[in-house]
Amino acid sequence: xxxxxxxSLMTFLPVAGALIILMIxxxxxxxxxxxxxxALYTSLxxxxxxxxxxxxxxxxxxxxxxxxxxxxLKPLGINYHVGVDGISVxxxxxxxFLTPVCILSAWDAVKVRVKEFMVxxxxxxxxxxxxxxxxxxxxxxxxxxxxLIPMFLIIGVWGGPRRVYSAYKFFLYTLLGSVLMLVGLxxxxxxxxxxxxxxxxxxxxxxxxxxxLWLAFFAxxxxxxxxxxxxxxxxxxxxxxxxxxxxxxxxVLLKMGGYGFLRFSLPMLPEASAYFADFVFALSVIAIxxxxxxxxxxxxxxxxxxxxxxxxxxxxxxxxxTATTQGIEGSIFQMLSHGLISGALFLCVGxxxxxxxxxxxxxxxxxxxxxxxxxxxFMILMLGSVGxxxxxxxxxxxxxxxxxxxxxxxxxxLAATGVILGAAYMLILYRxxxxxxxxxxxxxxxxxxxxxxxxxxxxxxxxVLWLGVFPGVVTEKIGPSVDKLITEYNAKLNxxxxxxxxxxxxxxxxxx
Amino acid sequence: xxxxxxxxxxxxxxxxxxxxxxxxxxxxQGNVSTRVIxxxxxxxxxxxxxxxxxxxxxxxxxxxxxxxxDKFAGFMKLMIIIxxxxxxxxxxxxxxxxxxxxFEFPILVLFAGIGMMIMVSSNNFLALYMGLELQSLxxxxxxxFHRNSMRSSEAGIKYFLLGALSSGMLLFGISLVYxxxxxxxxxxxxxxxxxxxxxxxxxxxxxxxxxxxxAFKVSAVPFHMWTPDVYEGAPTAVxxxxxxxxxxxAMGLLMRLLFEPFMAxxxxxxxxxxxxxxxxxxxxxxxxxxxxxxKRLLAYSSIGNMGYALIGVVAGSAVGAGAVVLYLFIYxxxxxxxxxxxxxxxxxxxxxxxxxDLAGLSRHAPGLAYAMAILMFSMSGIPPAAGFFGKLxxxxxxxxxxxxxxxxxxxxxxxxxxxYYLRVIKVxxxxxxxxxxxxxxPFARRVVLFIxxxxxxxxxxxxxxxxxxxxNAASVLFAG
Numbered sequence: 008x009x010x011x012x013x014x015s016l017m018t019f020l021p022v023a024g025a026l027i028i029l030m031i032x033x034x035x036x037x038x039x040x041x042x043x044x045x046a047l048y049t050s051l052x053x054x055x056x057x058x059x060x061x062x063x064x065x066x067x068x069x070x071x072x073x074x075x076x077x078x079x080l081k082p083l084g085i086n087y088h089v090g091v092d093g094i095s096v097x098x099x100x101x102x103x104f105l106t107p108v109c110i111l112s113a114w115d116a117v118k119v120r121v122k123e124f125m126v127x128x129x130x131x132x133x134x135x136x137x138x139x140x141x142x143x144x145x146x147x148x149x150x151x152x153x154x155l156i157p158m159f160l161i162i163g164v165w166g167g168p169r170r171v172y173s174a175y176k177f178f179l180y181t182l183l184g185s186v187l188m189l190v191g192l193x194x195x196x197x198x199x200x201x202x203x204x205x206x207x208x209x210x211x212x213x214x215x216x217x218x219x220l221w222l223a224f225f226a227x228x229x230x231x232x233x234x235x236x237x238x239x240x241x242x243x244x245x246x247x248x249x250x251x252x253x254x255x256x257x258x259v260l261l262k263m264g265g266y267g268f269l270r271f272s273l274p275m276l277p278e279a280s281a282y283f284a285d286f287v288f289a290l291s292v293i294a295i296x297x298x299x300x301x302x303x304x305x306x307x308x309x310x311x312x313x314x315x316x317x318x319x320x321x322x323x324x325x326x327x328x329t330a331t332t333q334g335i336e337g338s339i340f341q342m343l344s345h346g347l348i349s350g351a352l353f354l355c356v357g358x359x360x361x362x363x364x365x366x367x368x369x370x371x372x373x374x375x376x377x378x379x380x381x382x383x384x385f386m387i388l389m390l391g392s393v394g395x396x397x398x399x400x401x402x403x404x405x406x407x408x409x410x411x412x413x414x415x416x417x418x419x420x421l422a423a424t425g426v427i428l429g430a431a432y433m434l435i436l437y438r439x440x441x442x443x444x445x446x447x448x449x450x451x452x453x454x455x456x457x458x459x460x461x462x463x464x465x466x467x468x469x470x471v472l473w474l475g476v477f478p479g480v481v482t483e484k485i486g487p488s489v490d491k492l493i494t495e496y497n498a499k500l501n502x503x504x505x506x507x508x509x510x511x512x513x514x515x516x517x518x519x
Numbered sequence: 520x521x522x523x524x525x526x527x528x529x530x531x532x533x534x535x536x537x538x539x540x541x542x543x544x545x546x547x548q549g550n551v552s553t554r555v556i557x558x559x560x561x562x563x564x565x566x567x568x569x570x571x572x573x574x575x576x577x578x579x580x581x582x583x584x585x586x587x588x589d590k591f592a593g594f595m596k597l598m599i600i601i602x603x604x605x606x607x608x609x610x611x612x613x614x615x616x617x618x619x620x621x622f623e624f625p626i627l628v629l630f631a632g633i634g635m636m637i638m639v640s641s642n643n644f645l646a647l648y649m650g651l652e653l654q655s656l657x658x659x660x661x662x663x664f665h666r667n668s669m670r671s672s673e674a675g676i677k678y679f680l681l682g683a684l685s686s687g688m689l690l691f692g693i694s695l696v697y698x699x700x701x702x703x704x705x706x707x708x709x710x711x712x713x714x715x716x717x718x719x720x721x722x723x724x725x726x727x728x729x730x731x732x733x734a735f736k737v738s739a740v741p742f743h744m745w746t747p748d749v750y751e752g753a754p755t756a757v758x759x760x761x762x763x764x765x766x767x768x769a770m771g772l773l774m775r776l777l778f779e780p781f782m783a784x785x786x787x788x789x790x791x792x793x794x795x796x797x798x799x800x801x802x803x804x805x806x807x808x809x810x811x812x813x814k815r816l817l818a819y820s821s822i823g824n825m826g827y828a829l830i831g832v833v834a835g836s837a838v839g840a841g842a843v844v845l846y847l848f849i850y851x852x853x854x855x856x857x858x859x860x861x862x863x864x865x866x867x868x869x870x871x872x873x874x875x876d877l878a879g880l881s882r883h884a885p886g887l888a889y890a891m892a893i894l895m896f897s898m899s900g901i902p903p904a905a906g907f908f909g910k911l912x913x914x915x916x917x918x919x920x921x922x923x924x925x926x927x928x929x930x931x932x933x934x935x936x937x938x939y940y941l942r943v944i945k946v947x948x949x950x951x952x953x954x955x956x957x958x959x960x961p962f963a964r965r966v967v968l969f970i971x972x973x974x975x976x977x978x979x980x981x982x983x984x985x986x987x988x989x990x991n992a993a994s995v996l997f998a999g
Contacts, residue, residue, distance in 0.1 A: 081983035082983060148902065153902050163945065183934045190930055193914055193919075
């Protein structure tokens, strides 16, 4: 263990970097260069901190580690409390890993207001990491909502033609969900007298209240996830966002919803979670089948990947609410793998978009000849998204299906069709873009991946393969925390069932 | 025995002397002395703040129970003085630019301020009414201060007529309460009401009229009609003053009235305030959407914000009252910042007020645009800006007392309101630039803006100081 505030340093280092960037003055070109470098180095340092944390993280313990506590909103008894456990540690790593990737991907693509872009991204990184390490519900909410500010500006300032509409839609949709969660949080606070997450996990809430609270939290996490039918902001936001924005949106922001379910809904509101599990299964199955079918007919590459994200997130929600070891480990794995794969797929779209300035699938075709490296990278990522064994995508989906099969075979069967449909739309996309008729001359004259692009994509590809072959690196570390979660979940459910039967017995006794 | 202890009233006495002294200076020196008088008034306010801090805030009532000094009054007065200083500092250059360089302006502001300070310290309906009228009469004149402008005169007349009506209702309500309780002293009224078995219908009537009169002053729906017109018509310096200060005084008065003499009637007034809060939030959120004048937009925003503040009053607990005080404090500072930006909206010597005039501000005046964006995010209650914490404590108070529906509707309207705050950001950041604003920004305005931004962003780092002091201030209302 370490005895300096590692997590706080990691969270607020990007803010410090952003402040320094804001102070850069001088010639426009110099400001651009300096702010890019400053942002990159800051995010790399953050990544170094994250890796250091990972090496010191004790995977055999289910307890929160690197815990820091301090006074914050003292008169209300709300404290600054951060820490990581097996569930959050990989999300912190994912955030810290994808931010430098995004900054590098925007190196040449973002040409106007570079300084502001870098500031927005660093702030975003702070808020993302903060969301995953917060161990106080109000602190969590502050970070969770704070994400909206930089993301709104990233979509709105550097986005495509319909950026304003998409930025609004993203902001208002997520805000609407989140404020309901805020009321839920306050109600939880009013009933338990604390907003400390570890304490909340151990306290129990009356069943009739649980249902309302669960719905309030669900409103927020389902929109963030996004689940059908509140997913419609995602395709718009993805299509209009700049490449780096799409990467971080798909890579990290969507995971906040799933993380929220794991951190709040399941441990704090177990009875309601069990009660609403079928409801979640239904929505997720619809999401998987329906959005996969929509993805089949998309003509816009980004939109197709966006819809595939909704489908993949459907697996995550199913896995979480099976409340089985395989299901939950699978959904965490699926979130990590989806974060890498879809992030990288958006980078791939960005690569060809930078050259042709269109995302229409029609406008490409046969580019395997002039871009062989690109075709290879794209293929591995595409297969990862499909869930081919040997890639990380397979592990997540397989574990989730294994988990849900123990709970509900029908849901398992329907979800499995999503895998087939996923293969269909991804393979069609790949065929049309990379192979297919060689009709578009401008597409055929595109240069292959540059050094910088290769440097971005290859590490992700290697990670995808590595996690596919050795999933144990992840599952070993998350195992104890997941086991603890499930044990406590079942214990609470059993306790509630005992109370219920004894109450029913009392009523019967009174009736006689 | 008559109590001649005037020490708790010293800040008011000092300010009155300063005001009258400056009046003599102005009368002999003429309008050229406006700037000097403005800054002297500001210095006077700062000095009175120091006096206020040194008189001691332990609870005591003087002048035969007319005037009470306690932690609540002290804190509210401090807020009022800060607000007055900010609005005076913002207005000086504006008066010169608009050709309204008349020495009465700072003096009227001072007298309005004295009225407000008496309001939050009043412990008697007569003192209340005197303070209220001193404030209102000064503000009526200020609203019409731009004599050559039709809009300003219209605003002044509108404000005066509706204000007079509301004062009339307030007086009528006071007379009913006096008739049924036999006293105008808050403490006597309070004990009489709590000793009564059944509540006489006349007292309830009186309460309703008093609340209607005060709702007008805080511009709560359905007594809000004057707000958009007066905000739009009055000179911006005066609008800034309206947005920043009088609502604090009126809210302070309302809280003292409801939590002290009328606490026994809480069942009755909770329903009324509940309705006022709900309607204000809804109207503030929905009516703001269609506005294209920034001053009208801010008027609706202030209506909505008063709705959120009233939620804390509905909660009717010490936590709720503390939440209202904190909310008002944060709102005051945000408004000061926003109006500092609005006053910078000038092209070729003319003030412009269209939201579209802000287009592309982030290109030609990035500092101003970022300041405004931060303030707008804060106003819409997005963390980590200070505005979020204001909303957090208010909704927390409501939920703690079981007002789930009110809190839920409140947060939903805040999403609607977020739309128009976002529109300002959208215009500044996403739209193509319009013409450049006149520069440079006056020094005093820069300072005010800088302090506001520092507060809004820095609040998250050390919130407990402000939360503790405002909760501490409000707790005395529940001490008895």
